[in-house]
Amino acid sequence: MMMSKWRRALLAFVASAAMVTGAGAAQAADDVSVQLDWLVRGDHAMFFVARDMGYFKEQGINVTAIRKGTGSTDALKLVANGNADFGFADLPTLQVGRSQKLPVVALVAVNQESPLAMISIKAKHPMSKPADMKGMNVGVHPSGSTYVFLKSFFAKNGLNLADFKQSTVAPPYENMLLLGRVDVVPGYIDAEVPELEAHAGGPSSLSILLGSDYGYDAYGSGVFTSEKMIAEKPDLVQRFVNAYMKAFAFTVEHPQQAIDITVKANPEYKGKEHTLMSQLQADIKSTFFSPYTKQHGIGAISDKQWNATAQVLKDQSVLPADFNPAGGFNSSFVEKAHPLKR
Amino acid sequence: MSAVIDDPAASVSAINDAGPAPGVRARDAMSRFMPAFVLFVGIVVVWEAVSRIFKLPEFVLPAPSSIVRVLVARQRDLGYAAWITAQEVVSGFLLSGIAGAAVALIIARFATFGRALYPLVVLFQNVPKVALAPLFILWFGFDLAPKVVLIVVIAFFPVAINMLVGLQTVDTNLIALMRSVGATRNEILWRIQIPNSLPYLMAGLKVAITLAVIGAIVGEFAGAQAGLGYMIQFASTQMQTSLVFAALVEVSVLGMLFYYAIEWIERRYIDWMPHAA
Amino acid sequence: MNASPHILAHGVCVDFTVAGRITRVLNDVSLSVPKGGFVSLIGPSGCGKSTLLKVLAGLLPPTSGNVSVAGVAPIEAVRQRRIGIVFQEATLLPWKNALDNVALLMEVAHAGLSNDEIRGRASDMLRLVGLERAAEKRPAQLSGGMRQRVSIARALALDPEVLMMDEPFGALDAITREEMSDFLLGIWERTKKTIVLVTHSIDEAAFLSREVHVMASNPARIIEALPIGLPYPRNEESYAAPEFARATARLRRLLKEGHRKAA
Numbered sequence: 059m060m061m062s063k064w065r066r067a068l069l070a071f072v073a074s075a076a077m078v079t080g081a082g083a084a085q086a087a088d089d090v091s092v093q094l095d096w097l098v099r100g101d102h103a104m105f106f107v108a109r110d111m112g113y114f115k116e117q118g119i120n121v122t123a124i125r126k127g128t129g130s131t132d133a134l135k136l137v138a139n140g141n142a143d144f145g146f147a148d149l150p151t152l153q154v155g156r157s158q159k160l161p162v163v164a165l166v167a168v169n170q171e172s173p174l175a176m177i178s179i180k181a182k183h184p185m186s187k188p189a190d191m192k193g194m195n196v197g198v199h200p201s202g203s204t205y206v207f208l209k210s211f212f213a214k215n216g217l218n219l220a221d222f223k224q225s226t227v228a229p230p231y232e233n234m235l236l237l238g239r240v241d242v243v244p245g246y247i248d249a250e251v252p253e254l255e256a257h258a259g260g261p262s263s264l265s266i267l268l269g270s271d272y273g274y275d276a277y278g279s280g281v282f283t284s285e286k287m288i289a290e291k292p293d294l295v296q297r298f299v300n301a302y303m304k305a306f307a308f309t310v311e312h313p314q315q316a317i318d319i320t321v322k323a324n325p326e327y328k329g330k331e332h333t334l335m336s337q338l339q340a341d342i343k344s345t346f347f348s349p350y351t352k353q354h355g356i357g358a359i360s361d362k363q364w365n366a367t368a369q370v371l372k373d374q375s376v377l378p379a380d381f382n383p384a385g386g387f388n389s390s391f392v393e394k395a396h397p398l399k400r
Numbered sequence: 401m402s403a404v405i406d407d408p409a410a411s412v413s414a415i416n417d418a419g420p421a422p423g424v425r426a427r428d429a430m431s432r433f434m435p436a437f438v439l440f441v442g443i444v445v446v447w448e449a450v451s452r453i454f455k456l457p458e459f460v461l462p463a464p465s466s467i468v469r470v471l472v473a474r475q476r477d478l479g480y481a482a483w484i485t486a487q488e489v490v491s492g493f494l495l496s497g498i499a500g501a502a503v504a505l506i507i508a509r510f511a512t513f514g515r516a517l518y519p520l521v522v523l524f525q526n527v528p529k530v531a532l533a534p535l536f537i538l539w540f541g542f543d544l545a546p547k548v549v550l551i552v553v554i555a556f557f558p559v560a561i562n563m564l565v566g567l568q569t570v571d572t573n574l575i576a577l578m579r580s581v582g583a584t585r586n587e588i589l590w591r592i593q594i595p596n597s598l599p600y601l602m603a604g605l606k607v608a609i610t611l612a613v614i615g616a617i618v619g620e621f622a623g624a625q626a627g628l629g630y631m632i633q634f635a636s637t638q639m640q641t642s643l644v645f646a647a648l649v650e651v652s653v654l655g656m657l658f659y660y661a662i663e664w665i666e667r668r669y670i671d672w673m674p675h676a677a
Numbered sequence: 678m679n680a681s682p683h684i685l686a687h688g689v690c691v692d693f694t695v696a697g698r699i700t701r702v703l704n705d706v707s708l709s710v711p712k713g714g715f716v717s718l719i720g721p722s723g724c725g726k727s728t729l730l731k732v733l734a735g736l737l738p739p740t741s742g743n744v745s746v747a748g749v750a751p752i753e754a755v756r757q758r759r760i761g762i763v764f765q766e767a768t769l770l771p772w773k774n775a776l777d778n779v780a781l782l783m784e785v786a787h788a789g790l791s792n793d794e795i796r797g798r799a800s801d802m803l804r805l806v807g808l809e810r811a812a813e814k815r816p817a818q819l820s821g822g823m824r825q826r827v828s829i830a831r832a833l834a835l836d837p838e839v840l841m842m843d844e845p846f847g848a849l850d851a852i853t854r855e856e857m858s859d860f861l862l863g864i865w866e867r868t869k870k871t872i873v874l875v876t877h878s879i880d881e882a883a884f885l886s887r888e889v890h891v892m893a894s895n896p897a898r899i900i901e902a903l904p905i906g907l908p909y910p911r912n913e914e915s916y917a918a919p920e921f922a923r924a925t926a927r928l929r930r931l932l933k934e935g936h937r938k939a940a
Contacts, residue, residue, distance in 0.1 A: 573766065
């Protein structure tokens with residue numbers, strides 16, 4: 059029997075109400091905050107791109123803040139404490155944090171090769187291999203990730219740090235290098251190097267020995283979150299990573315646009331587009347890609363390299379010898395996000 | 401028998417109360433600041449000369465001309481940063497004034513509690529608060545709160561100590577007199593001790609405002625998204641030393657303005673202590 | 678004059694415990710002051726005269742002995758607002774003007790006076806001490822003598838029967854002191870209060886009072902109560918009278934003897 063027109067109208071009303079409320083429920087976005095490890099750099103662009111291009115929104119995520127930080131250690135603590143939901147930090151430091159019971163987990167290894175390098179001013183102290191450092195005055199900062207790198211680099215290349223004259227420097231120590239107070243310092247090619255180059259006399263005014271070329275095979279920095287987030291909101295974590303990876307792919311393919319978006323989001327960097335671009339280009343050239351990413355996609359984390367990272371730290375007694383690095387990363391999210399393979 | 405004494409002092413003070421001639425006050429202010437101004441200009445001139453003669457690189461020590469150029473060019477950014485920091489300073493300062501006064505009143509009024517509280521306050525004062533700054537961010541979140549808390553823990557102490565001295569430095573004979581006519585402890589506190597302590601409180605507040613500015617900057621170093629401390633950090637990572645100095649100039653001016661504001665309040669309302677002019 | 682004394686002290690002893698040792702600061706002191714009388718206490722430093730005044734004024738309980746003021750214990754007399762006290766330092770509130778300072782004790786004593794009554798009475802007191810033009814002035818704007826006059830006005834504001842004064846002019850210069858002596862005599866004549874004055878000055882004691890009690894130390898006691906035979910009203914000419922010279926000479930001798938006995 060045909061439905062009375064009233065019954066039809068009622069059904070239509072109920073159906074559309076269900077649709078509206080259903081759509082409304084889907085539209086209630088998740089609010090998340092992001093904690094960066096330091097002031098804005100080129101490799102932070104993905105967060106701003108994902109927000110500006112609507113990738114987060116697509117995934118039902120509302121990023122309420124992308125906060126500049128005061129070091130990887132602080133960023134790790136803030137996410138572990140719940141003050142922020144996701145963060146960006148140095149992954150070796152993350153491992154150290156885990157050994158101190160910080161419940162944080164790496165999601166995306168953005169720097170597949172470490173951006174750490176030994177740097178000198180070519181005109182004064184040219185180097186093309188580690189042995190060239192003999193006789194140089196080394197700038198050291200006794201706390202922080204650069205110190206571990208420094209000791210590791212020397213050890214892996216048959217040099218004894220104790221044989222070198224060392225001077226304590228405090229970051230930012232580019233000034234020390236420029237003034238000639240030290241001859242060679244460890245530094246990040248995707249952070250202080252572009253600024254340093256500009257003051258030292260332009261591109262190729264520096265001698266750079268990239269750690270990953272000389273046996274330093276730890277990861278660089280990456281995206282991470284807390285164990286609690288993964289346990290309680292795995293779906294949200296996946297969606298976040300989806301958006302981030304889409305922005306990551308965009309950034310490597312359209313770096314200039316990515317930088318423009320970053321500067322727009324951080325107006326105090328107006329006039330510094332060139333520096334940010336140089337930082338990003340350094341990463342694109344030297345740290346984002348590896349044989350592993352060709353197969354598994356950018357940002358993917360391998361057991362082998364994760365353990366190697368831990369080993370570097372154990373060799374320098376920064377991690378206890380019996381520390382188990384397992385559980386410190388979860389690569390399933392990034393792999394499900396269909397990362398760009400290059 | 402003479403009962404009324406014609407006091408020459410009374411007529412003299414009557415003349416004084418009539419006030420200075422117009423224009424005298426402005427000239428007074430200028431003559432007060434003139435020596436400082438001349439000294440300041442002298443320092444700037446020597447600094448500029450040294451920079452030029454020795455061709456000092458900007459990232460080592462920027463010349464005053466370079467700093468002024470940046471001050472003008474980045475005035476909007478610096479002004480906004482100063483506004484952020486000023487909010488932290490004012491909120492922190494007000495709260496530390498209240499906290500300091502409260503601690504002083506409790507110690508003065510409740511002797512047993514005071515004996516318990518005072519050594520703890522002194523102990524706490526000797527803990528370097530700057531080490532607590534990152535923890536405050538963890539505990540109190542971002543934005544204003546952790547900076548305000550840091551300022552309060554740094555700046556409440558001079559307020560408390562100074563006001564406490566003022567509360568306790570009251571003539572014993574006067575107290576005896578008050579007690580003899582039946583004044584309660586609270587009446588003595590409100591009528592005698594608290595007004596007596598106000599000049600001392602002002603001295604404490606002047607120290608506190610200076611510490612509040614320092615505390616705001618230190619708090620920002622520990623984690624901020626904006627403000628003069630953030631600008632200093634940002635500028636130094638960019639090797640823009642002129643901008644660092646420009647931000648420092650703004651911080652100093654801010655601090656000076658606040659300090660003189662308190663002095664103005666002191667001169668206007670707490671003026672019964674004789675000043676050496 | 679009444680037969681029963683206004684102020685009576687008998688066998689008063691005061692012990693202080695200083696650093697665990699008990700020191701006898703007043704030893705068996707007795708005196709009596711008639712109503713409307715003017716009595717001075719003089720003696721060397723440390724003879725206990727200020728302590729005695731504090732006992733009489735109810736600020737310090739005696740270790741033993743009896744004291745009565747207007748027939749009751751001093752502390753009760755204070756509660757009944759029968760005693761006014763003036764110290765060597767004027768102890769005015771520097772943030773209040775002269776009028777408010779005079780009003781202070783009245784406000785605190787809750788004597789059941791309305792605000793208008795308090796202000797009126799304070800004005801009257803200022804007029805009594807000749808400072809009605811200084812009502813709006815703060816203590817910092819007043820001379821030492823004027824401040825002390827405000828202090829006296831404050832003490833008189835609650836209309837006590839007795840005025841106890843502990844070296845009230847000690848902080849003033851010699852000329853002002855003499856002026857203040859004249860002034861105090863004038864107040865006494867007009868208000869007919871009973872006054873007990875502690876002073877260092879032999880001349881001041883002899884000029885002002887009817888009777889001078891000379892004190893000595895080791896042990897702290899009253900050696901003699903010397904009546905001063907100068908007639909009232911007294912003025913500058915009284916300083917030249919032979920009786921004045923006789924009285925001050927006697928007082929000087931008594932003080933020396935007391936000092937010698939101590940050594």
